[in-house]
Amino acid sequence: MSAPVISVESLTGRFSDQLLASADSGGCASSSCGSSTRPSDVDPAVWDKIKDHPCFSEEAHHYFARMHVAVAPACNVQCNYCNRRYDCANESRPGVVSEKLTPDQAVRKVIAVANEVPQLSVLGIAGPGDACYDWEKTKATFERVARQIPDIKLCVSTNGLALPDHVDELAEMNVDHVTITINMVDPEVGAKIYPWIFHDHRRYVGSQAARILHERQMLGLEMLSARGILTKINSVMIPGVNDQHLIEVNKWVKQRGAFLHNVMPLISDPAHGTHYGLTGQRGPNAMEMKALQDRLEGGAKLMRHCRQCRADAVGLLGEDRGQEFTLDQIPRELTYDASKRETYRELVADERRDHLAARSEAIGMVKTASSGKSLLVAVATKGGGRVNEHFGHAKEFQVYEASPTGINFVGHRKVEQYCLGGWGENATLDGVIAALEGIDFVLCAKIGNCPKDQLADAGIRATDAYGHDYIETAIGAIYAAESGGPALTATA
Ligand code: CLF
Ligand code: SF4
Numbered sequence: 001m002s003a004p005v006i007s008v009e010s011l012t013g014r015f016s017d018q019l020l021a022s023a024d025s026g027g028c029a030s031s032s033c034g035s036s037t038r039p040s041d042v043d044p045a046v047w048d049k050i051k052d053h054p055c056f057s058e059e060a061h062h063y064f065a066r067m068h069v070a071v072a073p074a075c076n077v078q079c080n081y082c083n084r085r086y087d088c089a090n091e092s093r094p095g096v097v098s099e100k101l102t103p104d105q106a107v108r109k110v111i112a113v114a115n116e117v118p119q120l121s122v123l124g125i126a127g128p129g130d131a132c133y134d135w136e137k138t139k140a141t142f143e144r145v146a147r148q149i150p151d152i153k154l155c156v157s158t159n160g161l162a163l164p165d166h167v168d169e170l171a172e173m174n175v176d177h178v179t180i181t182i183n184m185v186d187p188e189v190g191a192k193i194y195p196w197i198f199h200d201h202r203r204y205v206g207s208q209a210a211r212i213l214h215e216r217q218m219l220g221l222e223m224l225s226a227r228g229i230l231t232k233i234n235s236v237m238i239p240g241v242n243d244q245h246l247i248e249v250n251k252w253v254k255q256r257g258a259f260l261h262n263v264m265p266l267i268s269d270p271a272h273g274t275h276y277g278l279t280g281q282r283g284p285n286a287m288e289m290k291a292l293q294d295r296l297e298g299g300a301k302l303m304r305h306c307r308q309c310r311a312d313a314v315g316l317l318g319e320d321r322g323q324e325f326t327l328d329q330i331p332r333e334l335t336y337d338a339s340k341r342e343t344y345r346e347l348v349a350d351e352r353r354d355h356l357a358a359r360s361e362a363i364g365m366v367k368t369a370s371s372g373k374s375l376l377v378a379v380a381t382k383g384g385g386r387v388n389e390h391f392g393h394a395k396e397f398q399v400y401e402a403s404p405t406g407i408n409f410v411g412h413r414k415v416e417q418y419c420l421g422g423w424g425e426n427a428t429l430d431g432v433i434a435a436l437e438g439i440d441f442v443l444c445a446k447i448g449n450c451p452k453d454q455l456a457d458a459g460i461r462a463t464d465a466y467g468h469d470y471i472e473t474a475i476g477a478i479y480a481a482e483s484g485g486p487a488l489t490a491t492a
Contacts, residue, residue, distance in 0.1 A: 046259075049176045049230055052121040052345075053153055054317050056177055056230060056260060058305050058409050059356075062385040063348050065119035066155070067314040068126050069106035070099070071141050072134035075127075076198040077159045077213065079183075080275040081236060081266055084129075098312055098326055100128070103140035105327055110145050112330045113314055114152070115337050117321065118344035122177070126157035127311035133162045142173050148336050153177065157234070161199055161213055163220030171227045178224055179262075180217055181234045183242055185252045187211040192241050195275070218256060225257025232260040232303060238276070239266070239284050243292060247299075254300035261296065262303035265289050286413060287438050293410070304411050305398075316383050318396050318412065355385045355470055362476030363406040371483035374403040377475050378413060378436055380444035387466050387474050391447035392419025397436065400471065402479040407472050413439075424451065433458045443474050 042050075054061035075084065101109065114120050123145055125131040131138045142154050156170065157179040170178065184190040190210025197209040204212055224231045233253045235246050242249075250261050266283035268276045275281075284292070293302055307317045315321040378397035380389035395417050401410045415432045418424045429451055436442065439460050445467035455462045466474030 046230070049153075053155070053177060054122065055155070055179075055262075055303065055306070056232065058303070059352075059385075060121075061305050061317050062355075062381075062383055063119060063352065064121040065117055065314070065316045066122040066124050066309075067110065067113050067117075067120060068124045068309065068311050069101055069109060069141060070128050070312045071101050071103055071106050071137045072125055072127060072131045073100050073129045074134040075129035075159070076133040076161050077130065078195050078197070079159075079236075080193055080195065080281075081238070081268065081277075083273040083277075085273065098322060101327070103137055103144055106141045107144045107148060108330050108332075108334055109325055109327070110152070111148060111334045111336045113325055114149055114341060115334070116324075116340075117315065118340040119316060120152070120341065122153045122155050124155040124157060126179075126309075130159050130162065131156045132158040132160075132166050135162065135166055139166075139169060139173070142175065146173065149338075155179070157181070158220075159213070160217035160220045161197060162216075164216055164223055167220060167223040167227065167229075170224075171229060175229065177230050177232070179232045179234055180221060181236070182217050182221075182249055182253060183235050183238070184210065184245060185214060185218075185249050186245060187214055189242050189245050190214060193238065218252070221253060221256045221258060230259040231257070232262055233258045233300070234262045234264060234306075236266050237263050237284050237289060237292060239282060239288065241281070243284065243288075246292065247295060250296050250299040258300050260303045261300040262306045263289070263293060263296065264306055264308055267308065285437075286411065286435070290410060290438075304409055307396075307412070351384065358470045359385075359407075359472040362470070362472040365476050366402050366479045367404060367406055369404075369480060369483040372404055373479070373482060374401060375440045375475075375479060375482060376401055376410070376438055377441045377443060377478065378439045379471050379474075380442070381471065385471055386468055387443045387471055388445050388468050390419070391442065391444040391451055391462065391464075392424055393417060394444065397439075397442070398471070399439065400475055402475050407475050407479075418451065424448075429454055433460070436460055441478055443471070443478075 050056040052060055052064050054064045054066050110123055125138050125141065138156065145152060146154065154173065154175045155177040156175055160180040160182065163180065183193050187207040187210035190213060191207040194210055194213060196203055196205045197213055199212055221231055235249055237243050237246060246263060253261060266276065268274065268281050268283045270277045293304060296302055305317065309317065310320065310322065312322050313320050314325055377400045379387055379400060380391055380394040381387060381398055382389045394415060396412050396414045398409065399411045399413060401408050413435045415435045416428050418428045418432050433455060442455060442460055442462035443466055444464050446464050447462050452462045466477065
């Protein structure tokens with residue numbers, strides 16, 4: 001099967017004028033095209049909500065981008081993994097927000113991004129405090145953006161404490177996607193995570209605080225489910241505190257209609273000044289995360305492609321273009337221009353159909369291979385679902401597992417970029433190899449002999465033979481070769 005290659009620039013960086021020019025102007029209308037790629041086991045109404053949402057659909061995250069606007073700095077909870085001088089650790093990796101925005105500034109920024117980043121499909125408010133507690137700013141931002149860009153999806157992330165007070169307004173504003181961070185369903189566990197909450201004009205501490213938070217979270221989730229709003233649960237995995245307990249959390253949220261459960265590793269560093277960071281509480285390693293996620297299979301559906309983004313992140317998951325859109329770079333007067341986003345959607349609809357066909361062929365082949373093997377494959381990609389990044393340029397690898405159940409995305413590994421200015425440092429390579437612990441194969445668009453040999457010494461085989469091929473096609477070919485069967489041919 002042959003498929004067109006979308007240029008790397010179109011998917012990960014500034015939109016290529018050449019690509020826009022080459023798009024078939026007689027193609028189908030923007031948002032309806034993707035529906036033909038709906039998997040047979042997904043309800044059409046649900047598919048319509050998730051097909052362009054990079055967090056709620058793993059497949060969509062290869063093509064669509066989100067942006068966050070940091071309009072909600074106030075918070076009503078203290079989490080032991082958060083330092084208020086930093087991003088909300090629930091939805092972001094720790095790192096200061098470059099600038100907090102007023103709702104009007106946020107609208108300007110969203111228009112600026114929508115005009116330049118055609119992949120943009122979702123506007124999220126994820127802090128840096130709590131979007132439901134700092135409600136007036138959240139609401140004003142959503143209302144103003146929806147008037148300017150009606151087809152952008154609105155998404156909100158919250159600790160859940162103030163959520164029940166605003167569910168009806170969320171429904172009225174057509175907010176289809178809500179995330180609640182739920183780390184416990186037992187207040188005794190909660191007391192080890194939350195030193196205090198502020199609720200109903202009072203401060204509560206200890207297990208009483210955790211009990212109130214728990215009850216409000218469950219109520220909010222039930223209210224959202226009753227209104228058909230898709231709800232994702234984020235849980236921070238804290239070894240020795242709630243790691244085993246998250247199995248119970250998964251059961252509770254599934255019973256109450258959660259659409260996805262996203263278990264994220266605790267990020268704990270003394271430099272961030274958090275309670276956990278300062279008291280030596282460690283986060284889980286990649287294999288511990290995977291082991292827990294594997295145990296959760298069969299419960300609430302898991303999200304495994306979260307990048308723990310900043311509260312002011314812009315771009316595809318895993319990239320951050322926020323620094324290109326600081327207020328000082330955005331004109332005071334701006335008009336929304338829908339043309340790039342519309343053209344991109346037409347182009348991507350065709351690409352997604354080809355990708356899904358190739359993916360299904362590769363998965364079918366892996367399922368019928370009778371070896372019973374399980375392979376972990378790390379892929380260097382810039383987006384578009386293809387093996388299209390050089391090994392030395394990768395800042396993360398997407399990890400897939402090929403096994404008799406098919407080819408499944410199981411996570412990502414962040415690494416320090418090994419090759420800078422055409423030169424790679426051995427110490428950096430050692431770090432990359434350590435981050436790839438447990439991986440059997442690395443797939444990339446290009447790799448030199450030196451890193452390839454060092455990876456081989458660590459028991460990891462690397463190849464650039466499938467450069468620019470679809471990820472699943474490349475993995476299927478490797479799996480077939482490992483199983484002693486015929487390999488699929490490359491599609492690029
Ligand atoms: Fe933002 Fe969160 Fe909406 Fe996505 S992020 S508010 S659901 S648009 Fe996504 Fe980022 Fe993970 Fe959040 S990768 S941290 S899950
Ligand atoms: Fe920090 Fe978010 Fe927790 Fe509030 S809810 S304390 S901002 S991590």
